[in-house]
Amino acid sequence: MNKSKTEHYKIAIVGAGIMGRLLAWRLLCDGHKITLFDKDPVEQGDAAAFTAAGMLTPFSEIETAESLIFEMGMQSLTLWPDYIKQWQANVGYQNTGSLIVAHGSDRADLRRFNQRLFSQQNLKPLIQHYQCVSLNAQQLQQKDPELAERFDSATFLANEAWLSPTKVMAVLAEKLQQQNIQWHSNCFIQSLSGNKVNTSSQSYSFDKVFDCRGIGAKSDWSTLRAVRGEIIKLYAPEVSIKHLVRLMHPRYRLYLVPQPEHHYLIGATQLETESCAAITVRSCLELLSAAYSLHSGFAEANLIDSRVNVRPALNDNLPKVLTKNSLIRINGLFRHGFLLAPAIAEEISYWLQHNKTNKFATLFCEDK
The missing domain is CATH 3.30.9.10 (D-Amino Acid Oxidase, subunit A, domain 2)
Structure with a gap:
């Protein structure tokens, strides 16, 4: 795996849906040390990704979605083939339009x-x-x-495309575990505080904690x-x-x-x-x-x-990244999980390397 010249962090990602798994892979490629926490088994679970259609259709969303969805979707449309090439795996990808x-x-x-x-x-x-x-x-x-x-x-x-969500989730699980990341499955999260992940049995410390729990984070995000x-x-x-x-x-x-x-x-x-x-x-x-x-x-x-x-x-049906010191919460992907996750992961990678946003500054907001 190619590793960029950047400061390497010890990172926790809480939630192993499509956003959590794809972010884990992207940050692993940057050389960070990744630990995943999830309440479900590795192979299956309640994540919205397991009940998705896997559509990569930014032009189709123009009618009802905000421009941010289109712009991020267009970036993801170009990123997905790169990921699939890295994995060298069949994820049911089709781009016949x-x-x-x-x-x-x-x-x-x-x-x-x-x-x-x-x-x-x-x-x-x-x-x-x-x-x-x-x-x-x-x-x-x-x-x-x-x-x-x-x-x-x-x-x-x-050139609009689609893929198989279940195949993508399985391939990501396989590839991440091949890289020997720590994956705490069937793990109940009591709380996230600063740079700590507190489970029902233990407290873990990290340089950065990313909350990717989707609707599972509702108790910590009132407008979700x-x-x-x-x-x-x-x-x-x-x-x-x-x-x-x-x-x-x-x-x-x-x-x-x-x-x-x-x-x-x-x-x-x-x-x-x-x-x-x-x-x-x-x-x-x-x-x-x-x-x-x-x-x-x-x-x-x-x-x-x-x-x-x-x-x-969220209220505006747009994704958001809330930052507060070492705790970063990513949520609100709505029905666009597979369309938006690659672009968000890319933006997070850039933000960690350069301490500033790249293409999607409006995605980020300080959690006060």
């Missing part, structure tokens, strides 16, 4: 999306570079024939809230859609993520609740009806799995 579609009654939403995407002067070089284009019926037929059966237009966002997400996994042998699809809808933006051998993840729900109870009948009906509206082959699909989890969000 996204297709945004809408049924006739919802075409006004697609027009608004296109207007916002294509009218921003500052985005035109990126739009041209990443080949974001509107497709007519003939072009959609060439791009994804099975979608052309029900739609006569689409917006194609080339839980947003429930639900996804369904289908096996649909009659469907061969190859691109990530977003379907415009009056209440939500449904996404369909292709997986190997005719498996698909479908999701969209975003509910303001801390409940992790099983998926509701209403959500199930909405998601499955939307899937069928994309392709009739979903009528004979098998429902393989349904998963529910809550994502950590």
Whole structure:
């Protein structure tokens, strides 16, 4: 591993979701000594990452997200291939792009999306570079024939990507442990104070402590809230859609993520609740009806799995890094964990090396 010429710290990372694991890897590459703490086993757990779709879609987020999400997402889109190359592992990475579609009654939403995407002067070089284009019926037929059966237009966002969250989490666990980091799994955290991690059995001291517990840090971050997400996994042998699809809808933006051998993840729900109870009948009906509206082959699909989890969000739905001496709290990634984690890890790496921010100064805030 390449190590930069910088002061090396003894660092604790509390929380082994996607932010915690990716930050551990990034800082390990800088030569820091890393210790991970997590309440779950290494192989599985309640982290939101295990219930994510793994979408890397910054252009698709332009309609509803702040510019910071887009800018950080664009950086992460370039960083993910570098990580995958370092790991030399299969994480289910696909970058064949996204297709945004809408049924006739919802075409006004697609027009608004296109207007916002294509009218921003500052985005035109990126739009041209990443080949974001509107497709007519003939072009959609060439791009994804099975979608052309029900739609006569689409917006194609080339180079948007997705990966398998479960594979990424497993690979990160394997690679981190190969580097002999200390990993305290099944570990209950009583408190974080200054440079100390206090567990139910022992107190540990570090140069820096990073709190990456997501919603698990709610007792220490009063404005943190839980947003429930639900996804369904289908096996649909009659469907061969190859691109990530977003379907415009009056209440939500449904996404369909292709997986190997005719498996698909479908999701969209975003509910303001801390409940992790099983998926509701209403959500199930909405998601499955939307899937069928994309392709009739979903009528004979098998429902393989349904998963529910809550994502950590702040009032403005933007991520934040709170710093107070040796304790740094990273949270609020909302539904953008895999999209934002690489950019945040890169920013933290720079901040530790140079004692100043790099590209995203608004990400940081002093915890008073």
